[in-house]
Amino acid sequence: MAYILDERQKQVSVAGANAPTIECNKVSLAGSVSQRACVFCGSRVVLYPIVDALHLIHGPIGCAAYTWDIRGSLSSGPELHRLSFSTDLQERDVIFGGENKLYDSLIELIDAHNPKAAFIYTTCIVGVIGDDVERICRQVEKEKNIPVIPVQAPGFQGSKKDGYKVACEAIFKLVGTADKPTPKKSINILGDFNLAGELWILLEYYKKMGVHVNATITGDGRIDDIRNAQNAGLNVVQCSGSMIHLAKMMKEKYGTPFMRVSYFGIEDMSDALYDVARFFKDDDMMAKARQLVKEEISRLMPELAWYKERLTGKKAAIYVGGAFKAISLVKALRLIGVQSVIVGSQTGTPEDYELIKKLCDEGTIIVDDSNPVELSHFVKEKHADIFIGGVKERPIAHKIGLGFCDHNHERKEPLAGYEGMMNFAKEIYATAMSPVWKFTKNP
Numbered sequence: 001m002a003y004i005l006d007e008r009q010k011q012v013s014v015a016g017a018n019a020p021t022i023e024c025n026k027v028s029l030a031g032s033v034s035q036r037a038c039v040f041c042g043s044r045v046v047l048y049p050i051v052d053a054l055h056l057i058h059g060p061i062g063c064a065a066y067t068w069d070i071r072g073s074l075s076s077g078p079e080l081h082r083l084s085f086s087t088d089l090q091e092r093d094v095i096f097g098g099e100n101k102l103y104d105s106l107i108e109l110i111d112a113h114n115p116k117a118a119f120i121y122t123t124c125i126v127g128v129i130g131d132d133v134e135r136i137c138r139q140v141e142k143e144k145n146i147p148v149i150p151v152q153a154p155g156f157q158g159s160k161k162d163g164y165k166v167a168c169e170a171i172f173k174l175v176g177t178a179d180k181p182t183p184k185k186s187i188n189i190l191g192d193f194n195l196a197g198e199l200w201i202l203l204e205y206y207k208k209m210g211v212h213v214n215a216t217i218t219g220d221g222r223i224d225d226i227r228n229a230q231n232a233g234l235n236v237v238q239c240s241g242s243m244i245h246l247a248k249m250m251k252e253k254y255g256t257p258f259m260r261v262s263y264f265g266i267e268d269m270s271d272a273l274y275d276v277a278r279f280f281k282d283d284d285m286m287a288k289a290r291q292l293v294k295e296e297i298s299r300l301m302p303e304l305a306w307y308k309e310r311l312t313g314k315k316a317a318i319y320v321g322g323a324f325k326a327i328s329l330v331k332a333l334r335l336i337g338v339q340s341v342i343v344g345s346q347t348g349t350p351e352d353y354e355l356i357k358k359l360c361d362e363g364t365i366i367v368d369d370s371n372p373v374e375l376s377h378f379v380k381e382k383h384a385d386i387f388i389g390g391v392k393e394r395p396i397a398h399k400i401g402l403g404f405c406d407h408n409h410e411r412k413e414p415l416a417g418y419e420g421m422m423n424f425a426k427e428i429y430a431t432a433m434s435p436v437w438k439f440t441k442n443p
């Protein structure tokens with residue numbers, strides 16, 4: 001594949017008996033125009049959905065362009081997370097330092113909004129000028145008596161994945177700072193961000209099974225719940241790329257076990273419920289899970305069959321942030337007759353890619369940390385009918401004249417759970433079958 005830079009060749013593989021192990025977990029190649037975002041963005045996507053905290057970006061205003069509009073995590077209560085605050089550093093601050101500005105902004109914002117905690121994100125320029133953000137946070141924490149947590153996330157420090165780690169470390173500072181009575185059979189949901197209210201669907205399932213949800217980290221998240229998160233019996237980790245670090249730290253310090261799940265697609269959603277019941281060794285919980293799955297599947301299958309009949313033969317390209325999601329998508333698409341011809345992620349691990357390789361049909365292109373040039377070529381080469389990705393993939397699809405399904409932060413339709421599977425099938429159908437593509441597609 002001539003359009004792949006030499007240094008990136010080993011990050012691309014084609015599924016088949018002799019497919020080599022893909023290289024991943026690497027820093028993006030300079031000049032390859034990676035689809036990955038910066039460290040700050042990674043930290044922000046994880047922490048932002050904590051709804052009763054103040055999120056202050058210490059940096060130039062441009063970094064603060066990443067607002068709630070870009071990741072619309074919903075709240076069932078406070079909506080402080082929807083406000084975007086920045087210290088708006090200017091040339092003068094870069095020369096003389098921005099510490100005073102940070103202190104003044106923090107005091108003013110805490111007085112005005114009375115948050116339960118504050119997260120202070122450092123950006124590239126702060127990493128360069130070296131403001132002592134930790135000192136300011138300690139000072140304000142003492143004066144205002146709320147946790148003020150520095151999130152050391154200068155964008156140039158690494159990739160979005162490093163930002164996830166920084167965010168997990170910020171959350172970990174809160175865990176264990178409260179101790180409330182908590183039912184033994186309780187879980188924390190890690191890595192669901194309540195996009196389009198998806199978390200609320202999951203809460204309903206767990207409620208029906210008799211599982212107590214102690215803390216949701218971070219979708220519709222509350223500081224007080226996170227402070228007591230160590231008391232849950234189990235951490236259930238969805239989107240493991242972003243939250244596995246927190247789960248591991250909690251296991252080490254508090255002994256909280258964790259399991260990886262996915263809530264996308266019928267198969268993975270059902271496994272997620274069964275796995276929790278199995279973990280608690282609770283027959284009643286398992287019986288309720290079975291009943292729930294049975295009801296949902298018998299309602300869904302006839303409807304999905306209608307879509308499968310019409311979508312069989314269509315081909316999809318998948319490029320998403322986490323590989324675990326990509327795996328669920330391959331299975332969900334198969335259920336409605338759609339073949340995945342390209343599967344890629346920004347942050348997959350060797351194990352993830354091995355699983356993808358086994359799961360996909362021979363000839364499927366598997367790619368790590370891709371870029372627009374590669375993705376455009378893959379899509380054309382494989383004659384994909386629909387592209388499933390996030391905000392940065394949308395223009396690639398539309399420029400080629402291809403249907404696009406948003407499976408990322410900005411979507412307004414829940415795609416998790418059984419209800420989400422139905423929405424997903426409807427969206428794939430409406431997009432892939434739209435008559436408009438016959439006027440745009442290359443012959």
Ligand code: SF4
Binds near residue numbers: 039059123156
């Ligand atoms: S790369 Fe640096 S300047 Fe750009 S958004 Fe990230 S933190 Fe801000």
